[in-house]
Amino acid sequence: MTARVGVITFPGSLDDRDAARAVRLADAEPVPLWHAATDLSEVDAVILPGGFSYGDYLRAGAIARFAPLMERLADAARGGMPVLGICNGFQVLCESHLLPGALTRNASLHFVCRAQRLRIENAKTDWTRAYEEGQEVVIPVKNIDGCFIADPETLEELESSGRVVARYVDVNPNGSLNDIAGICNEAGNVVGLMPHPEHAVESLTGPSSEGLGFFVSVVQRMVSA
Amino acid sequence: MARFVVEVMLKPEILDSQGQAVARALPRLGFEGVTGVRQGKRFEIELEGPADEAATERVRKMAETLLANPVIETFELRAE
Numbered sequence: 001m002t003a004r005v006g007v008i009t010f011p012g013s014l015d016d017r018d019a020a021r022a023v024r025l026a027d028a029e030p031v032p033l034w035h036a037a038t039d040l041s042e043v044d045a046v047i048l049p050g051g052f053s054y055g056d057y058l059r060a061g062a063i064a065r066f067a068p069l070m071e072r073l074a075d076a077a078r079g080g081m082p083v084l085g086i087c088n089g090f091q092v093l094c095e096s097h098l099l100p101g102a103l104t105r106n107a108s109l110h111f112v113c114r115a116q117r118l119r120i121e122n123a124k125t126d127w128t129r130a131y132e133e134g135q136e137v138v139i140p141v142k143n144i145d146g147c148f149i150a151d152p153e154t155l156e157e158l159e160s161s162g163r164v165v166a167r168y169v170d171v172n173p174n175g176s177l178n179d180i181a182g183i184c185n186e187a188g189n190v191v192g193l194m195p196h197p198e199h200a201v202e203s204l205t206g207p208s209s210e211g212l213g214f215f216v217s218v219v220q221r222m223v224s225a
Numbered sequence: 226m227a228r229f230v231v232e233v234m235l236k237p238e239i240l241d242s243q244g245q246a247v248a249r250a251l252p253r254l255g256f257e258g259v260t261g262v263r264q265g266k267r268f269e270i271e272l273e274g275p276a277d278e279a280a281t282e283r284v285r286k287m288a289e290t291l292l293a294n295p296v297i298e299t300f301e302l303r304a305e
Contacts, residue, residue: 102296
């Protein structure tokens, strides 16, 4: 049985096709989901792609949070469905309170686009189990609102419970606290990641193919479930 | 018709990089003595009916759920 991985398209999403392509390269079936739909088409997992949903009006991810499909997604996520939010998708997950903290303007105020080295800190989540803990990968980062912040208690909880999924190595591109590039919820099924693994799935178009592991991870999870 | 103003500001402990950039630009334009700038948002909301307690509560709810992100921002509201 092929895993069905939904990719939600909001008005202003940019990387939904790249995410779908990455899903296909991981031998799963990508299922396009429209933000205004009212059901999740019986998918096994969902990706919230990068982009500028609703033009990033008000705050990045603030309006997308109220999309009709997001209510269903929130229920499914709390029920254990694997959900990956990439870049704008991470912002949507924070605005939806499915993940703690918030993403604010880069400390430099500049849009940053570079091949970024990351360390996978938690290889037990539904989206990182294909990696080794401590493994370093190079995948693109491209954002202007990528500075992860949280209050000191939340940050301490994330650190002490191993919920920092990935950390920037060498350069912190956006000023994120503790070099945080990605986090997960308590159960490890909901992951938010600022860099873009879907842009590093083939050597022809990416700095590496080391992003593919995020998509392979969720497929492995389906097979083992 | 009721008219409310909601002002949203980043919490004091949150880095306001945009405010800092403005603060750095001011001396370059000859405005000396600026010791700090913080940048926020102002919303003007018009509602049907009087600016009574119920209307204030509705606007407070709007601010809590959409206009401000309570993780990083605070807000103040007043009727005008």
